[in-house]
Amino acid sequence: MANMAQAIRMALHFGETKLEVKDVFGQDTGPPLGGVFTATQGVECAWNTPLDERGIVGMALGIGLTGERCVAEIQFADYIFNTIDLLKIAGNTLWTSHGNYPMPIVLMTPVGAGIRGSVYHSHSFDAWATRLPGWKVVIPSNPLDAYGLMLSAIEDPNPVMFLKPKALLRVRGEELIPGEPDDEKKLKSMIDAPLGDRSKWKPKWPKVEDYRVEIGKGKIVHEGTDATVVTYGRHVLMCKDVAEKYAQKGKSIEVIDLRSLYPYDWQMIKSSIQKTGRVLFVNEDTEVTNFAEHLVYRCTQELFYELMARPRVLAAKNLPGIGLPAELEENTVPQKRDIERELDELLAEIP
């Protein structure tokens, strides 16, 4: 099974051979490294940019204006903040030009904590990203979705932000990408660059096939009837584990992997809450003006009389940073024990 970094690589390979991607670029995305998380390794049209995030986004915008397809990378979401006005432009170009100029770009960036990344390699960007009208925002939780979302993102004529949960980039999936060899050692020998001199290395790409995950569609990753947990990215895995544990206790938790933050799958969220009457939103961005607060707001507006308990948001504490020691990180971003605590309260509440 491919890990998420390999899946993204294969998607970019499919993109450059089948979907007319002409440029994949960012800091250290080209040879010899192929990205600090190796997500662009072996991709033929990948090249290294100057160490200039605004330049990277500007380059993407310019390419987008010509109508050509590109995938740009910001090495860590922690360093995307000085590009925010350019991101606004990416989102408003079609609208302000009254439909004259679409902006068909993909911008990917690793997000979130979970790798002991300290203050500046742990930032989330999901809440910020949802405040950029005109963008679509996706965040996969497994390699197959990463593959399918990337192909959809490339083909989408609008700007798509592809958030990569960095703690999941090395995690293998449970499902094969269509065309991927069954043996993960074989895959590795085909597409992972060797250590040492890589100047003559070329990947042997498996014949990966077209596979799409539609932007705007979530996925129920664990069915249940007692409460709904809506999450995305790295917390999908945690919430699923918790749901399995609760199943053993006779509690039936439904877990939705949102996959797309904008547009988001309201119909899926809504019908699940109508079934369970209880909802917890989990993510790791800071808790004040968190994207989940918008979803909670909507729940209270549209589902108020169907709720059996107060809807809840579990997110990272509203701190200026995430401290490096485990004690600090784990008490800042939600852990399984926090999810359980919130779920216990949610399930216990009597209307």
Next chain:
Amino acid sequence: MARQTQTKSASKKKKASKMKTTKKKASSAQSKKKATPKPAPKLGLSNELLLQMHRLMVKSRALEERLIKIYKTGEAFFWIGGPGEEAYGVPLGLLANKGQGPKHDYFHLHYRCTPTMVALGMPMIDSIRLIMNRSTDTSTGGRNFSNHYCYPEWNVVPVGSPIEVQYQMAIGTAHVQKRHKAGAVTIVTGGDAGSAEGDFASCLVWASRPANPLPILITVQNNGWGISTDYDGQHGETSITDRGKAFNMRTRVINGNDPIESYIALQEEMEYIRKEQKPVLLEAKVSRLYGHSSASGANFVQNEDCCINMFEERLMRAGLLTEDDASQIKAEYEAEARAAQEQVRLEPSPQKETLWDHVYTDGENGDWRKF
């Protein structure tokens, strides 16, 4: 604010005289060019071209002055534009390889480029529809400020309000043009004060990388002001173009109040870029004849050089234009602009039903209430 701008302008005489020195240098460049043959190259360019440039300059000025009137009579919320920058902007538009897609030139313009748009062929009425925010405005659908043009058919990408971001995007169109190998150029324009933004420096870095130099004409229309901040308030460099030298970039300073010098210089630099696929940094010294924008009053500033007056004097001395011709041409364009305004008055404004149009392509819904 208007008064403040006026007094500051007065202290600017020194700069105007500096400009004249540049002009002298330019005329020697012209005399080198004298080899150009027919017809009667008295002023370095064909009479036909000179008169065409003159007409376009007058047209652009008449349009801008109409826009200012529209603002002053309360028929627009805001005016910003390029009166005083015609001698530079018109040749820039005329020299373009005009068309759509990467085999043609791209324009990343700022809000002082009506002259370039008029030279490209923009009808006056388009600009009036934009400033009066009519739904017939093809640049923004009546959504944005005056002079925020957008013409995909001529690769004029949307003019934005954030200063200098266009320099950052220009590298992307140039990168694609280079791949298409058609000798097309990306042209980016902006003001002098804006060059303090990091995006300007970024553009120099990305355009001049030995790994992939880019075909960009990086230009600065230096009017000596950033709203009310004068040139010395921010520039330690002797000339803005000196910054290009650190990147081994070809650079040039021209008198942008002289359409002949501007035309010849732009032509040479664009030819170089087309052929060499390398960047050029060019600075044009220009005037700002109506202050920064309507926010500073949009009143005529007496103590700046007017490129149209100066050009008309030269054309008259060369026997190419009479006083009568000049006033007739002016009257003709003023009438055209007035008539256009009258028509635009009758046109509809954008309606609230269109608010969500073009959030995404192909009418895809962007309103979360409908997800």
